Amino acid sequence: xxxxxxxxxxxxxxxxxxxxxxxxxxxxxxxxxxxxxxxxxxxxxxxxxxxxxxxxxxxxxxxxxxxxxxxxxxxxxxxxxxxxxxxxxxxxxxxxxxxxxxxxxxxxxxxxxxxxxxxxxxxxxxxxxxxxxxxxxxxxxxxxxxxxxxxxxxxxxxxxxxxxxxxxxxxxxxxxxxxxxxxxxxxxxxxxxxxxxxxxxxxxxxxxxxxxxxxxxxxxxxxxxxxxxxxxxxxxxxxxxxxxxxxxxxxxxxxxxxxxxxxxxxxxxxxxxxxxxxxxxxxxxxxxxxxxxxxxxxxxxxxxxxxxxxxxxxxxxxxxxxxxxxxxxxxxxxxxxxxxxxxxxxxxxxxxxxxxxxxxxxxx
Amino acid sequence: xxxxxxxxxxxxxxxxxxxxxxxxxxxxxxxxxxxxxxxxxxxxxxxxxxxxxxxxxxxxxxxxxxxxxxxxxxxxxxxxxxxxxxxxxxxxxxxxxxxxxxxxxxxxxxxxxxxxxxxxxxxxxxxxxxxxxxxxxxxxxxxxxxxxxxxxxxxxxxxxxxxxxxxxxxxxxxxxxxxxxxxxxxxxxxxxxxxxxxxxxxxxxxxxxxxxxxxxxxxxxxxxxxxxxxxxxxxxxxxxxxxxxx
Numbered sequence: 001x002x003x004x005x006x007x008x009x010x011x012x013x014x015x016x017x018x019x020x021x022x023x024x025x026x027x028x029x030x031x032x033x034x035x036x037x038x039x040x041x042x043x044x045x046x047x048x049x050x051x052x053x054x055x056x057x058x059x060x061x062x063x064x065x066x067x068x069x070x071x072x073x074x075x076x077x078x079x080x081x082x083x084x085x086x087x088x089x090x091x092x093x094x095x096x097x098x099x100x101x102x103x104x105x106x107x108x109x110x111x112x113x114x115x116x117x118x119x120x121x122x123x124x125x126x127x128x129x130x131x132x133x134x135x136x137x138x139x140x141x142x143x144x145x146x147x148x149x150x151x152x153x154x155x156x157x158x159x160x161x162x163x164x165x166x167x168x169x170x171x172x173x174x175x176x177x178x179x180x181x182x183x184x185x186x187x188x189x190x191x192x193x194x195x196x197x198x199x200x201x202x203x204x205x206x207x208x209x210x211x212x213x214x215x216x217x218x219x220x221x222x223x224x225x226x227x228x229x230x231x232x233x234x235x236x237x238x239x240x241x242x243x244x245x246x247x248x249x250x251x252x253x254x255x256x257x258x259x260x261x262x263x264x265x266x267x268x269x270x271x272x273x274x275x276x277x278x279x280x281x282x283x284x285x286x287x288x289x290x291x292x293x294x295x296x297x298x299x300x301x302x303x304x305x306x307x308x309x310x311x312x313x314x315x316x317x318x319x320x321x322x323x324x325x326x327x328x329x330x331x332x333x334x335x336x337x338x339x340x341x342x343x344x345x346x347x348x349x350x351x352x353x354x355x356x357x358x359x360x361x362x363x364x
Numbered sequence: 365x366x367x368x369x370x371x372x373x374x375x376x377x378x379x380x381x382x383x384x385x386x387x388x389x390x391x392x393x394x395x396x397x398x399x400x401x402x403x404x405x406x407x408x409x410x411x412x413x414x415x416x417x418x419x420x421x422x423x424x425x426x427x428x429x430x431x432x433x434x435x436x437x438x439x440x441x442x443x444x445x446x447x448x449x450x451x452x453x454x455x456x457x458x459x460x461x462x463x464x465x466x467x468x469x470x471x472x473x474x475x476x477x478x479x480x481x482x483x484x485x486x487x488x489x490x491x492x493x494x495x496x497x498x499x500x501x502x503x504x505x506x507x508x509x510x511x512x513x514x515x516x517x518x519x520x521x522x523x524x525x526x527x528x529x530x531x532x533x534x535x536x537x538x539x540x541x542x543x544x545x546x547x548x549x550x551x552x553x554x555x556x557x558x559x560x561x562x563x564x565x566x567x568x569x570x571x572x573x574x575x576x577x578x579x580x581x582x583x584x585x586x587x588x589x590x591x592x593x594x595x596x597x598x599x600x601x602x603x604x605x606x607x608x609x610x
Contacts, residue, residue: 066452067451067452068448068451068452088456100445101444101445103445104374104444105440105444106378106381106382107378115370115371115374118369119455162453162454
């Protein structure tokens with residue numbers, strides 16, 4: 001049972017024991033509490049993202065799972081083993097991508113990948129893997145002369161070369177250019193489809209939303225929320241409905257039409273936010289809205305209920321949830337402009353105002 | 365075996381493709397040997413400086429590889445997070461350490477071959493002009509102990525200091541031990557108080573042992589054995605206790 005390298009568990013059906021378990025984990029640095037009773041589980045074929053601002057305790061948590069440090073209390077299990085006590089047994093079955101560094105600076109990708117492949121019994125073909133992460137053209141360039149994105153992709157390849165069953169990726173897309181991000185996302189999706197359990201950290205909402213099946217939002221070492229991106233977004237929804245139509249409509253009249261207690265604000269010319277009466281069901285609200293507009297022959301556009309994970313994240317982390325500077329990643333605009341174009345691509349089903357409250361700043 | 369062989373090959377590759385390391389481990393010893401054999405500025409106390417220089421510079425070469433090259437390389441690997449990352453591979457610390465030791469020994473064998481060859485070319489007479497016996501076995505024993513001692517010292521610094529501080533300290537220590545170690549300048553030329561300090565350093569014990577065995581044809585003194593053994597035991601233990609992998 002100790003031979004974790006056999007791939008028998010990779011086809012585990014739902015209901016099997018979880019691949020990664022974090023149970024009320026506490027990590028301290030002197031007097032500082034870095035991680036405070038953090039719990040989550042992840043299964044084979046699942047991508048779990050630890051999402052939170054810098055200093056939230058993400059890296060500490062991952063390093064415990066990788067076996068780099070001990071918990072001060074609580075327990076962790078990876079493939080049913082203790083990452084520290086069973087390190088030698090476990091290590092062939094895990095792939096690790098550190099937040100930065102970790103590679104001999106004077107060696108090129110081909111040399112490093114070949115070296116790492118020889119640590120494992122049944123490695124991936126280094127040359128094929130190098131092409132897969134798009135480093136073929138720079139295979140002989142010393143690591144220190146690679147761009148930040150190339151260094152990240154090499155780190156990812158090094159994490160994959162031993163055919164791991166569990167992948168720990170600390171900020172896998174940080175500093176990676178948009179094209180590189182597509183490569184990284186594709187690889188993570190492929191690994192998940194092969195039954196690999198992927199634990200990754202990110203401070204970027206867009207990445208968590210795109211990559212993860214399960215998101216754990218943490219701040220100050222505590223779980224603030226967890227669930228699928230859709231669950232998280234709807235779980236904190238205030239039930240508001242956003243839509244566009246002609247500018248300058250009679251907002252008071254429309255609010256009355258929707259029901260007593262409804263409020264309607266024109267946020268920008270032609271863009272409205274409707275706060276339905278407490279307890280009102282979304283379909284009824286939307287029907288009332290659509291009917292009122294139809295009577296006046298007004299077009300209804302860009303109708304959305306619920307909110308994106310981005311809004312949920314900001315609502316949950318409050319004032320500290322300021323997006324980090326994202327660096328030269330080409331996606332900063334999506335974060336710098338909450339409610340920008342990206343948001344419009346999805347229409348969510350609001351799950352009712354489960355936590356009826358003003359979303360923004362609720363925790364600050 | 366496969367991980368160890370691959371790691372050893374990588375370690376040796378990194379040493380021989382790194383210009384600074386090659387200069388440090390081969391360039392400096394060979395240049396010193398050529399220069400001071402031709403230019404009699406050192407107070408070697410002999411008409412054939414090369415007879416004094418070859419054993420002393422062999423000791424220097426061992427110090428340059430086991431302490432300086434190993435210490436600087438390991439310090440940078442630590443700073444770049446390489447050691448941390450290797451901790452999450454099946455390589456394991458014992459094999460990493462074994463590969464490093466074997467790479468140090470491989471470099472030392474090359475150094476010894478080159479220095480002995482250059483020494484003979486310059487007219488070196490092992491055992492001295494008197495033609496006394498050469499104690500090769502004792503010399504090799506002293507070199508092994510010296511390698512372990514210097515390796516331990518290098519790893520103490522590499523495992524505790526930041527890479528650039530480590531670089532400066534290891535290089536500074538190299539120069540200090542070069543001057544105080546009796547490698548180029550006989551200890552008797554130092555002021556008494558300095559000589560007292562120098563005599564308990566691994567550099568002087570190794571140089572003295574090699575001057576005796578390869579120069580004068582005399583056995584290694586009990587004092588030199590003792591100094592070498594103490595350093596060879598203590599330095600790796602301290603390194604093991606203090607080494608921080610991150």
